Amino acid sequence: MSERTVSLTVMRYRPGVDAAPTPATYTVPFREDTRVLDALNYIKDQMDGTLSYRWSCRMGVCGSCGMMVNGTPKLTCSALLRDLPPAVTVEPLANFPIIRDLVVDIDDFLRKLSAVKAWLIPDSPKAIAAGEYLQTPEQVERYRQFSQCINCTLCYAACPVYGIQPQFVGPAALALAHRYKMDSRDGGWSERAPIVAGPEGVWECEFVGECSLVCPKHVDPAAAIQRTKLSASMEWMRNLVMPWAAR
Amino acid sequence: MDAQSGDALGRPVSAPSRPAAPPAFHRPVRPDWWLSGRYRSPSTQGTRAYLLFMLRELSSVVVALFLVFYLVQIARLSSGQGVYDAFVATLRSPVVVLFHLIALASAIYHAVTWWQLNGVVMVVRLGSSTVPPRQLVLGGYVLWAIASIAVCLILVGF
Numbered sequence: 001m002s003e004r005t006v007s008l009t010v011m012r013y014r015p016g017v018d019a020a021p022t023p024a025t026y027t028v029p030f031r032e033d034t035r036v037l038d039a040l041n042y043i044k045d046q047m048d049g050t051l052s053y054r055w056s057c058r059m060g061v062c063g064s065c066g067m068m069v070n071g072t073p074k075l076t077c078s079a080l081l082r083d084l085p086p087a088v089t090v091e092p093l094a095n096f097p098i099i100r101d102l103v104v105d106i107d108d109f110l111r112k113l114s115a116v117k118a119w120l121i122p123d124s125p126k127a128i129a130a131g132e133y134l135q136t137p138e139q140v141e142r143y144r145q146f147s148q149c150i151n152c153t154l155c156y157a158a159c160p161v162y163g164i165q166p167q168f169v170g171p172a173a174l175a176l177a178h179r180y181k182m183d184s185r186d187g188g189w190s191e192r193a194p195i196v197a198g199p200e201g202v203w204e205c206e207f208v209g210e211c212s213l214v215c216p217k218h219v220d221p222a223a224a225i226q227r228t229k230l231s232a233s234m235e236w237m238r239n240l241v242m243p244w245a246a247r
Numbered sequence: 248m249d250a251q252s253g254d255a256l257g258r259p260v261s262a263p264s265r266p267a268a269p270p271a272f273h274r275p276v277r278p279d280w281w282l283s284g285r286y287r288s289p290s291t292q293g294t295r296a297y298l299l300f301m302l303r304e305l306s307s308v309v310v311a312l313f314l315v316f317y318l319v320q321i322a323r324l325s326s327g328q329g330v331y332d333a334f335v336a337t338l339r340s341p342v343v344v345l346f347h348l349i350a351l352a353s354a355i356y357h358a359v360t361w362w363q364l365n366g367v368v369m370v371v372r373l374g375s376s377t378v379p380p381r382q383l384v385l386g387g388y389v390l391w392a393i394a395s396i397a398v399c400l401i402l403v404g405f
Contacts (some may be wrong), residue, residue: 015269071287071294094286097271105271138375158286160297163276207364208300213289226368 003029006081008039010051011091013098021098023089024048036076036090037065040102053102060216063152066093067102073154073214093157095166109153112169115195118176121188133185146179146224148217155211155221161204168204169195171211171221178224181231197232205229303360306353313350362387 005027013021026047028039037055044051055065058077065076068091070084081088096104122133155171162168169177177196180186195201205225212222238245254260277283281301284294292299323334337343365387366380 013272015271018272021272021274071285072289094274097273099268099271158288160280160286160300163280206300206304208297210286210288210296220367223367226364227370230368 004031005029006039006084007087008036008043009087009089010040010043010102011089012051012101013092015100021092030081032082034081036067036069036074036079036081036084036088039081039088040076040090051102052100061150063150063216066152066154066157067091068094068157073157075152075154075216078216093153095157095159095163096153106153108166109151109156109170109172112173113151113176116169116173116177116192117188118173118180120180120183120186121191122185123187135184139184142184143179143182146175146182146219149176149179149219150217152216154214154216155219158210158214160208160210161206165200165204167200169201171205171225172219174202174205174228175219175221175224178228181228193232196228202228202232303356306356309346309350309353310357313347313354316346358391362391 007025008028009023009025011021012018012024026043028042030039037058040051040053040055044053053065053067053076055077056062057064060075060078063075066073067076068074068089069076069079070089071091073093076090090102092098092102092104096106096108099105120133126133149172151172153172155175156162159168159171162170174196177192180192181189197203202225205222207222207226209222212220215221280286281297284298286297287294288296290296320334323331362384366384369383371378371383
């Protein structure tokens with residue numbers, strides 16, 4: 001049986017040399033189980049060692065190999081070539097600055113992750129010697145889905161609001177903020193609210209919904225954001241009607 | 248952590264000198280981002296996903312215009328029989344009828360997307376289980392149908 005090949009068009013950008021990214025096309029052999037990432041590795045090993053891209057685990061866990069595959073943000077380690085047309089275009093993740101070839105600068109996302117304090121802020125802190133913060137399975141189930149985020153930033157590449165308004169906190173950071181809001185052990189909402197429910201937080205979202213469709217971990221950031229909008233509105237109403245009950 | 252100025256043995260550490268990073272390339276957002284089809288949704292909407300989103304947003308302008316029209320109609324009603332009759336006559340113009348058909352379609356589209364949104368936003372717990380979003384959306388449609396029938400009955404009744 002003759003070997004099948006795919007025509008892989010890759011956007012190349014050499015900083016300080018190229019004025020703008022330019023496409024380069026490679027013909028790469030592939031088998032039934034070859035993914036886009038394998039094809040990129042083939043190019044780097046066999047054709048052009050200067051091709052730059054990020055990857056690590058090769059099993060959809062580390063979240064570092066996200067790229068635009070035929071216009072869709074995907075983890076390239078999970079994108080099988082057999083499911084794609086014979087001509088495939090690979091571009092760096094949309095909405096982020098390009099550092100080199102397929103490598104993007106996600107510092108902005110990392111700053112936002114810190115800004116929403118995407119870590120547990122205990123409601124009532126206790127000494128380590130006092131033991132774990134216990135939860136029932138039902139309490140875990142309330143936030144489990146939103147805790148599956150691997151920070152791959154595919155959702156940011158799918159979000160047109162983030163493209164137009166880079167100040168927007170964005171899907172993954174807001175989904176993680178919601179994850180801690182739903183966690184029975186956490187009491188950090190008052191610290192997160194100025195960012196999460198502020199002018200550049202959930203209210204920037206226009207519910208395009210693409211973030212949830214591209215998420216490889218089915219986190220559903222769009223649902224997290226709309227639920228945060230609802231609870232923030234309810235809180236605002238409660239404080240308006242019953243100011244004496246404000247926390 | 249940043250305040251640590253020494254290594255594990257307390258010896259002073261100087262930051263490695265690095266050449267300045269070359270400029271990253273910022274892709275400009277083109278004005279036709281929602282028409283260009285460069286983004287392809289993994290859903291069945293494909294390259295039309297952003298376009299359909301923009302149509303949903305734009306249809307709200309039509310609904311808003313209808314409400315303005317309706318407020319004008321109420322204002323005319325308070326201005327006396329003659330003024331109101333003249334206004335009703337303009338309502339029969341094909342352009343106005345077409346506008347109202349578009350406004351009706353837009354309002355129905357918004358009602359559908361509103362109930363779908365409801366399925367995403369609302370988390371209704373019954374005991375230890377959660378009501379499936381599909382059932383919430385269906386419940387919304389049933390409420391909508393009942394309200395519509397009630398409004399129709401009132402209109403026919405008068």
